[in-house]
Amino acid sequence: MxxxxxxxxxxxxxxxxxxxxxxxxxxxxxxxxxxxxxxxxxxxxxxxxxxxxxxxxxxxxxxxxxxxxxxxxxxxxxxxxxxxxxxxxxxxxxxxxxxxxxxxxxxxxxxxxxxxxxxxxxxxxxxxxxxxxxxxxxxxGLGKVFGIAMFVISFLLLETIHLHPAIVILIFLAYGSIHFRLVAKWRRDEKKKKRDEAG
Known part of the structure; x- marks a missing residue:
């Protein structure tokens, strides 16, 4: 209590x-x-x-x-x-x-x-x-190249094209989910490859 x-x-x-x-x-x-x-x-x-x-x-x-x-x-x-x-x-x-x-x-x-x-x-x-x-x-999380690229793209979408922030957020959420899925798959494949080479 x-x-x-x-x-x-x-x-x-x-x-x-x-x-x-x-x-x-x-x-x-x-x-x-x-x-x-x-x-x-x-x-x-x-x-x-x-x-x-x-x-x-x-x-x-x-x-x-x-x-x-x-x-x-x-x-x-x-x-x-x-x-x-x-x-x-x-x-x-x-x-x-x-x-x-x-x-x-x-x-x-x-x-x-x-x-x-x-x-x-x-x-x-x-x-x-x-x-x-x-x-x-x-x-x-994304690495230097991807991270800086994302900053530049978001700046251009918000300040140059004047896209609504909610749309930009949704685009980046969608990209983030795909990116981390691909990275996770790539890491799994790399681990499997190393195991196969070792075994």
Whole structure:
């Protein structure tokens, strides 16, 4: 019973922190989720977090609530998922209700504009760090040539052709499943070949 309460307490604190400190929208919150889930509480390892994030990105809806739901579900099934989502959205919901009457004043405030400008470099560095980590995993998983080729192709599809991100994600998911199947088959064949040569 105490262990269950401890899991809920950890989940509540982690989701409150991501909700309070997650400034700048869904993707900018992912480094915070990674810190809570991988570094602080060790609910997931880096690889599982990366895979979960990739799948969550491929699904419709806000990324932060999907990640909160997954972590909650992993710990405490459906109740945990609902619990995690509620605690993640609680800080921003309270802030929105509290500040609703001040929106028109705050939108023209130089102080608020300064706060936003001040926090932007932090968000940019966090996103850059996460992009680097995922890039490193991509190169490790696909190899240097394929990894760099995939970066270039995805950039061209998104920025030059202006293909919708969901379509690009689906294309790369399909390619990834074929690529790793072929690699697995090639490795099996190589092992078999070596065994035959040895025997």
């Amino acid at each position: 105490e262990k269950q309460q401890n899991a809920y307490a950890q989940l509540a604190m982690a989701m409150l922190r991501t909700g309070i400190l997650g400034y700048g929208g869904g993707p900018s919150v992912m480094p915070l989720f990674r810190y809570e889930a991988v570094t602080r509480y060790k609910w997931l390892d880096d690889d599982e977090f990366g895979e979960t994030l990739a799948i969550a990105n491929a699904l419709p809806g806000p990324i932060a609530t999907k990640m909160a739901a997954y972590l909650g579900y992993k710990l405490k099934k459906t109740t945990g998922a609902v619990f995690a989502i509620l605690f993640h959205i609680l800080p921003s919901s309270i802030a929105m209700i509290a500040l609703l009457s001040l929106v028109s004043v705050l939108s023209h405030s130089k102080i608020v504009a300064g706060m936003i400008a001040g926090v932007m470099p932090v968000v940019a560095v966090m996103l850059g760090q996460m992009a680097y980590d995922f890039g490193e995993k991509t190169v490790k």
